[in-house]
Amino acid sequence: MRLNNKIIIILIIIVATILRFINYCEIPFTHDEFSALFRLDFSSFSELIEKGVKIDGHPAGIQVFLYYWTNLFGMSEWIVKLPFTVMGILSVFLIYLIGKKWYNETVGLISATFLASIQYTVIHSQIARPYISGLFFSLLMVHFWTEIMLSPYKNFYKNSLFFILTATLCAYNHHFSLLFAIIAGISGLFFIKKPYLKKYILCGVIIFLLYIPHLNIFFYQLNIGGVEGWLAKPDNTFIIKFLFYIFNFSFLSVLTAIALIILGIFHTAQKKFSPKKLILFAGWFLVPFLTGFFYSKYLHAVLQFSVLIFTAPFLFFILFGHIKSFSPRTNLIIVIVILTVNIFSLTTERKHYKLLYESPYEQILKDHLEAHNENDSITSIIDSHKKITNYYLEKQSCNPDFVWYDSFEGIEDFIIFLKTQSKIKNKLYLGCLSSNNPLTVPVIQDYFPAKISQKNYVGGTTYLFSGNNHKKTTIIELQGFESNSNDNWTSIKETNLTGTESFEGTYSYLIDSLTEWSPTCSVLLDKIINNQNNFIDISVKVKYRNNNFDALLVATLETPEKEIHWDGTPLEIFTVSKNSEENWFTAHHSIKLSDIPLNHNNIKLKTYIWNKGRESFLIDNFKIELRNGNPVIYGLTEKI
Numbered sequence: 001m002r003l004n005n006k007i008i009i010i011l012i013i014i015v016a017t018i019l020r021f022i023n024y025c026e027i028p029f030t031h032d033e034f035s036a037l038f039r040l041d042f043s044s045f046s047e048l049i050e051k052g053v054k055i056d057g058h059p060a061g062i063q064v065f066l067y068y069w070t071n072l073f074g075m076s077e078w079i080v081k082l083p084f085t086v087m088g089i090l091s092v093f094l095i096y097l098i099g100k101k102w103y104n105e106t107v108g109l110i111s112a113t114f115l116a117s118i119q120y121t122v123i124h125s126q127i128a129r130p131y132i133s134g135l136f137f138s139l140l141m142v143h144f145w146t147e148i149m150l151s152p153y154k155n156f157y158k159n160s161l162f163f164i165l166t167a168t169l170c171a172y173n174h175h176f177s178l179l180f181a182i183i184a185g186i187s188g189l190f191f192i193k194k195p196y197l198k199k200y201i202l203c204g205v206i207i208f209l210l211y212i213p214h215l216n217i218f219f220y221q222l223n224i225g226g227v228e229g230w231l232a233k234p235d236n237t238f239i240i241k242f243l244f245y246i247f248n249f250s251f252l253s254v255l256t257a258i259a260l261i262i263l264g265i266f267h268t269a270q271k272k273f274s275p276k277k278l279i280l281f282a283g284w285f286l287v288p289f290l291t292g293f294f295y296s297k298y299l300h301a302v303l304q305f306s307v308l309i310f311t312a313p314f315l316f317f318i319l320f321g322h323i324k325s326f327s328p329r330t331n332l333i334i335v336i337v338i339l340t341v342n343i344f345s346l347t348t349e350r351k352h353y354k355l356l357y358e359s360p361y362e363q364i365l366k367d368h369l370e371a372h373n374e375n376d377s378i379t380s381i382i383d384s385h386k387k388i389t390n391y392y393l394e395k396q397s398c399n400p401d402f403v404w405y406d407s408f409e410g411i412e413d414f415i416i417f418l419k420t421q422s423k424i425k426n427k428l429y430l431g432c433l434s435s436n437n438p439l440t441v442p443v444i445q446d447y448f449p450a451k452i453s454q455k456n457y458v459g460g461t462t463y464l465f466s467g468n469n470h471k472k473t474t475i476i477e478l479q480g481f482e483s484n485s486n487d488n489w490t491s492i493k494e495t496n497l498t499g500t501e502s503f504e505g506t507y508s509y510l511i512d513s514l515t516e517w518s519p520t521c522s523v524l525l526d527k528i529i530n531n532q533n534n535f536i537d538i539s540v541k542v543k544y545r546n547n548n549f550d551a552l553l554v555a556t557l558e559t560p561e562k563e564i565h566w567d568g569t570p571l572e573i574f575t576v577s578k579n580s581e582e583n584w585f586t587a588h589h590s591i592k593l594s595d596i597p598l599n600h601n602n603i604k605l606k607t608y609i610w611n612k613g614r615e616s617f618l619i620d621n622f623k624i625e626l627r628n629g630n631p632v633i634y635g636l637t638e639k640i
Contacts, residue, residue, distance in 0.1 A: 088125025418443065490519065
């Protein structure tokens with residue numbers, strides 16, 4: 001068989017299919033999928049719209065589709081995901097057709113190869129949410145839009161009909177795919193041949209008329225705003241991170257792209273550069289990005305990597321559109337190199353099939369069951385989504401012998417529980433999502449000090465602690481007030497050192513009613529942490545002298561220019577009993593570094609006690625420790 005480009009695109013599609021169907025029945029639902037599925041149990045279409053669509057913030061299209069799809073075929077993971085996986089595979093072929101039409105077959109094949117093998121599109125092809133569907137609808141719309149722009153004299157009415165339908169699907173799919181449909185429609189005014197301009201404008205009018213039934217939902221969701229509370233506002237490095245994400249955060253993938261760009265410079269497709277196509281595709285990507293960026297920056301946070309998927313493929317045209325058409329043999333070599341590099345980074349560097357396929361909700365229960373099977377004297381605490389947990393409890397027939405973390409009214413209630421359990425149990429299991437209070441682990445280790453194991457998953461972590469061994473930790477600073485020779489500590493007043501009582505050693509430090517700020521420790525952050533997923537645990541022994549107690553253990557992260565983080569924990573929440581005035585207790589404060597933007601130079605950690613109520617109490621053993629966090633907590637969207 002003679003090699004040609006049709007064989008190569010078939011090869012690319014086969015690889016794309018394999019990458020998306022590996023252990024397909026083992027792919028779990030993500031949190032977003034559960035959220036959508038939990039909003040399908042309604043008896044009527046109107047109830048679905050009112051209670052399942054409006055409150056979500058997404059257009060009705062995909063939720064309505066899932067409503068009828070699951071009613072027909074059930075809610076097994078692979079059944080729910082299947083239409084989206086198919087659309088992800090078809091998108092690979094569509095980008096090839098579009099690249100071939102606007103440039104040449106080589107550009108189309110390169111673009112299709114990247115779309116087939118990068119994690120960005122593989123993962124969204126395995127998740128039943130409106131992202132890969134939106135990519136499919138967007139590329140299908142662009143395909144028919146291209147036919148109208150470049151060859152309006154061929155099948156104009158048929159192409160216009162499909163353009164109208166696909167643009168309408170974009171509008172009902174996601175607000176950002178709606179935005180792209182508008183941008184593409186407007187840009188067509190500058191490309192359409194004049195004899196067809198009125199007919200093209202009429203297409204836009206029809207699309208708007210078809211969207212009118214959805215306007216009520218659109219304006220309702222617009223008033224709700226974004227998803228602030230869990231989605232952070234983007235910083236100025238967002239676009240850089242996104243571009244690296246497009247290439248799997250892989251040095252080899254980036255190097256391959258750069259090599260192709262250089263290859264195109266020496267073998268350019270055009271002797272004379274024409275900016276029109278570059279402006280078109282650059283505008284298609286940049287306008288949605290800038291709209292989302294500034295809307296998120298100054299109004300409501302909506303920008304995340306997933307919402308840029310509808311226009312991200314056009315980045316490949318921007319990068320590789322200058323490459324001339326090569327022979328099928330050369331095209332095959334280029335395709336094989338790209339596939340080899342991207343598959344390696346997908347499977348080995350990004351660990352896609354391990355991280356995505358291990359649901360934190362399911363693993364928390366599996367690890368709980370394993371811990372109970374191996375240990376007789378153990379108590380379990382789980383901090384997870386209850387409805388999702390119940391789904392897996394039914395699926396696994398798992399032992400539900402655990403305590404919900406949110407059953408504790410506060411840290412004081414939690415401490416009482418731990419104190420009681422430490423007297424009757426040898427071990428404690430904790431399974432938690434990334435939203436768990438950072439104080440949980442250090443407080444547990446006051447009673448179960450030894451961490452036997454820590455298992456890390458995307459979005460969650462499980463721990464096993466023992467009360468029989470000593471705590472092993474990395475101590476950054478320990479101030480026992482026995483000497484004042486440490487340069488990292490300031491404001492230690494000799495007059496406040498007291499030898500009358502201490503938790504350990506000879507001296508403690510008196511904070512009296514005239515003292516608002518305790519001694520302060522200052523250390524450069526990059527000298528004490530290993531990576532951004534670390535926790536910084538701060539603790540201090542405290543003994544108070546009266547019942548009123550208004551003071552905070554504070555930690556700040558500062559640069560020479562500004563303060564980037566400030567937080568404090570009231571000392572009072574660690575006092576289990578107001579009648580235990582003769583006892584020392586441990587107060588904690590923890591910093592979860594993974595949730596703080598650390599893209600600054602010379603960040604300094606400062607910690608101190610703010611005696612806000614001007615009370616009188618003693619402190620001792622002021623300690624800063626480094627705790628290993630979960631290196632893959634955001635491993636599907638960040639560099640591991």
